[in-house]
Amino acid sequence: MMSKKKKTLVTVASVIMVIATVLGCVVIAQKIPADSVKTTGTTAGSPTTTATTTQSTTTTTTTTTTTTTTTTTTTTTAKPTTTKKKTTTTKKKTTTTAKEEKITTTKYTTTQVYNPDRKAYLESIKGNKKLIALTFDDGPTNNYTVKLLDNLDKYNARVTFFVVGDRVSKYSSTLNRAYKMGNEIGSHTYSHKDLAQLKPAELQKQIEKTNEEVKKVIGVYPSLMRPPYGSYNNTVKSAAGVPIIMWNIDTLDWKHRDKNKVCQNIVKNAHDGAIVLMHDLYGSTVDGAIMAMDKLQHEGYAFVTVSELAYLKGKTLEPGKVYNSIK
Numbered sequence: 001m002m003s004k005k006k007k008t009l010v011t012v013a014s015v016i017m018v019i020a021t022v023l024g025c026v027v028i029a030q031k032i033p034a035d036s037v038k039t040t041g042t043t044a045g046s047p048t049t050t051a052t053t054t055q056s057t058t059t060t061t062t063t064t065t066t067t068t069t070t071t072t073t074t075t076t077t078a079k080p081t082t083t084k085k086k087t088t089t090t091k092k093k094t095t096t097t098a099k100e101e102k103i104t105t106t107k108y109t110t111t112q113v114y115n116p117d118r119k120a121y122l123e124s125i126k127g128n129k130k131l132i133a134l135t136f137d138d139g140p141t142n143n144y145t146v147k148l149l150d151n152l153d154k155y156n157a158r159v160t161f162f163v164v165g166d167r168v169s170k171y172s173s174t175l176n177r178a179y180k181m182g183n184e185i186g187s188h189t190y191s192h193k194d195l196a197q198l199k200p201a202e203l204q205k206q207i208e209k210t211n212e213e214v215k216k217v218i219g220v221y222p223s224l225m226r227p228p229y230g231s232y233n234n235t236v237k238s239a240a241g242v243p244i245i246m247w248n249i250d251t252l253d254w255k256h257r258d259k260n261k262v263c264q265n266i267v268k269n270a271h272d273g274a275i276v277l278m279h280d281l282y283g284s285t286v287d288g289a290i291m292a293m294d295k296l297q298h299e300g301y302a303f304v305t306v307s308e309l310a311y312l313k314g315k316t317l318e319p320g321k322v323y324n325s326i327k
């Protein structure tokens, strides 16, 4: 019975070898005989070993394309410690590749200018509306951001959020909804530090960690950046990778927490091409912003994202450049 089994196995093995050679997998074909000869030779009659041989043959057949994987596995068995080190190196390598990729992908591209669903609307207001970009920092949050999103359609409005990286995963559903609606997602970096005070490595971390967090949720990197406290220097500018967006209307919403004052500050100072600074951390801010949209829409204003504003004004925003308004 055993010899019958063995015969069958030998036949299976040779058939596989033929297939492998036919497929042109020279490396694999050379490897199989070396391994199987060794095993079969040492423990000839043992059914357990025969079983192992069969298993390894099957594995090799499946791994026609994964020659590299097989090789790595062999190394692991021989030197576990070295393999550990090796794995770390591979990880490091991956990060480097990701970094290289990021430098090219975080750059401002025209595909991020506006959500395709907004195209018809944007064309319809081109040249006949005053434009204003409402921007919200320090979020996302659940209740306030969500209330704002719930009220945007009423005014055909889309806004820009400068999100804090360490809040992104916690409020991912809100962020995702905001993005899918056609709002613009910018970076406010990772943990709201004064970027101008940071060492280059820390600065890079603040930017990159946020980029990755945002991409994990919405599938793309933030298209813009606003440094916390509006604080930047030349190093920040060169590290940003995207346009830096400041503001020219400050609602001071964080200070007074009064919806009427938020509304007044916007309405009183509103002008074509303005960028308004707010924070979606407060109910008073969201209520004030909604009140302001209600008033301004009767004054011929349209509420657009920063990139939509640039598009409608025929301006191309450039990475590392600072914008307070777009006229």
Ligand SMILES: [Zn+2]
Binding pocket: 137, 138, 188, 192, 228, 229
């Ligand atoms: Zn902030």
